[in-house]
Amino acid sequence: MSVMIIYTLLVCCTLGVLVLANTYMDKNTNIIFFSIMFVIVALLPITYYEIKYSKLNYLETGRQVCTALGYMLKSVIPYLTFISLIRGKGLKGVLWGIPIYINAILCILSIHIPVIFYFTEANQFIRGSLNFLPFAIGMLYVVLIFIYSIKIFSNQRVGEIFICMWLAFQTVFTLFVEIKYREPYLFVSVVPIIVVFYYIYLYTLNFKLDALTGVYSRACYEIELKKMKKCNSCGVLVIDINGLKTINDKEGHQKGDEVIKKVAIALQENTPITMKLYRAGGDEFIGLWKNASKKKMDHIIEQLRIAVDKTGYSVSMGSDIYIFCNNDNEDTIEDSIRRADRRMYDEKRLQHS
DSSP: OHHHHHHHHHHHHHHHHHHHHOSSSOHHHHHHHHHHHHHHHHHHHHHHHHHHHHTSSSOOHHHHHHHHHHHHHHTHHHHHHHHHHHTOOTHHHHHHTHHHHHHHHHHHHTTTSOSSEEEOTTOOEEEOTTTTHHHHHHHHHHHHHHHHHHHHHGGGOHHHHHHHHHHHHHHHHHHHHHHHHTOTTHHHHHHHHHHHHHHHHHHHHHHHBOTTTOSBOHHHHHHHHHHHTTSSEEEEEEEEETTHHHHHHHHOHHHHHHHHHHHHHHHHHHSOTTEEEEEEETTEEEEEEETOOHHHHHHHHHHHHHHHHTTTOOEEEEEEEEEOOOSTTOOOHHHHHHHHHHHHHHHHHHHHO
C-alpha cells in the first residue's frame, strides 16, 4: 500500500514538473492539469482511510464520507480531460460540469440516504440504486471527447482522435473495474500515468500542428516528404491564397491571419481522409495524397475551389502526380512539387492578367 502511494506521488510530481517547465502550453490548459493532479493526490488519503475504515466490524462516519468523496472525485477527472480538449473556461466550463454537480449532490446525500451506496450497521458496503451513476458520467464525457475529437481534429487526423478516445476509455475502464471489483488504489495508480501520457501528447501537438491554422506544420511536411519518396504514387497539390499581401497592407496582418485561418478551415474540411494538408509557410499550403490519380486530383481541386470561394476569398492551385520508378533517372517528388508550384503561379498570373 505504501509503495502504491509513493509511486502515485512520484508520477504526480512528474506531471507537476512537466506543467511547470512547459512554457508553450496555454495557461488555462496548465491550470486544468494542475487540477487533475490535485484530484489524484486528494484521492490518496481518501482511499487510504476508506480501506482502513472498511476493516472495522462497525460503521464509522469517516468511511461514509471517504466513500462519497471517492465517488465524487473519480468522475471529475474525465470531465477535466474533456474541458482541456475543448478549452472550456468560465461559464462554458461550469455548464459542462452540471453532471458532475448532480453526482456530487447525490454522493453527499448517500451518506444518509441509500442512493449511490449505503452501509449496514455491521459496516458492509451495499450498492445503491444509482451506483452506476459515477461510471455513467465518466462514459458521458468519453462520448463527448469522441465527438469533439472528430470536430476539432477533422477528418484528416484519425490518429489524434484515436489517442484521445483510447486515453479516455482507459480512464473510465479503470474506474469501472475499481467500482465493480472494489480494487483499492487501482484508479489512483493507473490514472496518473494516463494523464502524464495525455499531457505529453498535447505537448507534442504544439510542434506537430501549425499554431495559426491547425493543419500540419512545415516540420511535419519535411518528415512526410522523405516517406513519400518511395511510395508508388503521390498526388501533390500546391495552394496559395490570392490577394493576401493587399489585405495585409490595407487592413493589417491581424486581418491577414484571420483570412489564412478561414481559408485553412475550408481546405481542411474538404480534403479527403487520405490527403494530408501542410502549411508550407505564409499563405501557402501543400497537400500530399498517397496513390492519387489525375482524375481524383482534378475532382478535389474543384471541390476545394468551391469551398474556399464560399469564404469570400480565393486561391490559386497547381498539382502534379509523382510516380516512383526504381532507376537512376527517376523523377523525384521534389520535381513534382516544383511542377505543381509552377502551375500554381501560372494560374495566379492568369487571374491577374
